[in-house]
Amino acid sequence: MESRAMQPQQWRYFLGFIPDAALARRILALGDALGLAADAVIDHLHLTLCTIAEVDARDETLADRLDPILSDTRLEACRIRLGRARSGNRGAVIRSIGSQSEISLLYQKLPPLLRRADMAPLHRKNGLTAPHITLSYKGGPAQILIVPFEWIPTELCLVESWVGCTRHDILRRWPLLPPSQGELDWGGGGGDNFTHRLRQERAAQAG
Numbered sequence: 001m002e003s004r005a006m007q008p009q010q011w012r013y014f015l016g017f018i019p020d021a022a023l024a025r026r027i028l029a030l031g032d033a034l035g036l037a038a039d040a041v042i043d044h045l046h047l048t049l050c051t052i053a054e055v056d057a058r059d060e061t062l063a064d065r066l067d068p069i070l071s072d073t074r075l076e077a078c079r080i081r082l083g084r085a086r087s088g089n090r091g092a093v094i095r096s097i098g099s100q101s102e103i104s105l106l107y108q109k110l111p112p113l114l115r116r117a118d119m120a121p122l123h124r125k126n127g128l129t130a131p132h133i134t135l136s137y138k139g140g141p142a143q144i145l146i147v148p149f150e151w152i153p154t155e156l157c158l159v160e161s162w163v164g165c166t167r168h169d170i171l172r173r174w175p176l177l178p179p180s181q182g183e184l185d186w187g188g189g190g191g192d193n194f195t196h197r198l199r200q201e202r203a204a205q206a207g
Contacts, residue, residue: 012161013053013062015110016046017080017153018170019133026149027094030085031135034092034143044168046159047080047133049107050121052114054163063158063172065117070174073113075156077176078102080131083148089139096131097148102179104128152179 019027024042053059081098096103107128114120158172 007164008056009165010163011053011055011058012051012163013055013059013171014048014051014159014161016048016050016157016159017151018155018157018159019045019047019151020154023151027082027133027135030094030145030147031092033145034085034087034135035140036087036092036136041166044166045133045135046157046168047131047153049128049156050110050114051123052119052121054122058160066114066119066158067172067174069113069116070156070172074175074177075106075109077152077154077179078106079179080151080153081148082133082151083146085135085145085147086143087136087140088142091137091139092135093132094135097146100128100131103131 021042024045027045028042053062079102081096081100082094083097084095086093086095111121153176155173155175157170157174160169160171161167162169
């Protein structure tokens with residue numbers, strides 16, 4: 001069987017959201033609670049909206065083709081409600097919880113914009129389901145943590161993924177408009193509240 005080192009390099013291009021440093025630390029706290037401190041890497045955290053290319057040679061034109069379209073069409077940010085962290089034999093993810101109407105609405109706006117650049121989502125052709133952030137691709141003991149919090153991304157990013165190399169390069173960022181409605185209160189939503197909830201959940205798991 002051909003080893004990974006002998007296989008030709010491939011690249012994947014996707015549009016998605018990248019957590020800022022503060023949110024990434026909160027997400028990694030969940031990874032730590034699941035015993036993934038050495039595996040969950042802050043530079044790899046992302047939420048994929050749609051993959052637009054999977055190729056055997058780097059495409060240096062993608063960003064320039066998308067830029068005028070996404071620069072002229074300011075998309076509105078959406079609330080992403082995360083909080084169900086789960087690990088098992090297929091890896092670990094933190095999944096969305098509650099209503100997904102806002103992120104689904106944003107996703108629905110992408111295919112018409114992509115068509116203007118002769119692109120289209122390669123997958124998720126019937127819509128976005130189960131938004132998530134991957135913490136690890138390595139299998140481990142089955143665990144679940146429920147620590148709900150809300151994230152409002154400020155940028156849409158075009159990311160170049162070096163498949164199999166755990167390398168993600170952000171090629172372009174487009175700012176998002178603020179959500180049209182006021183942010184919901186999830187009990188403070190700050191780091192202290194998050195840490196308190198995490199401690200409660202870990203205590204419950206230990207009990």
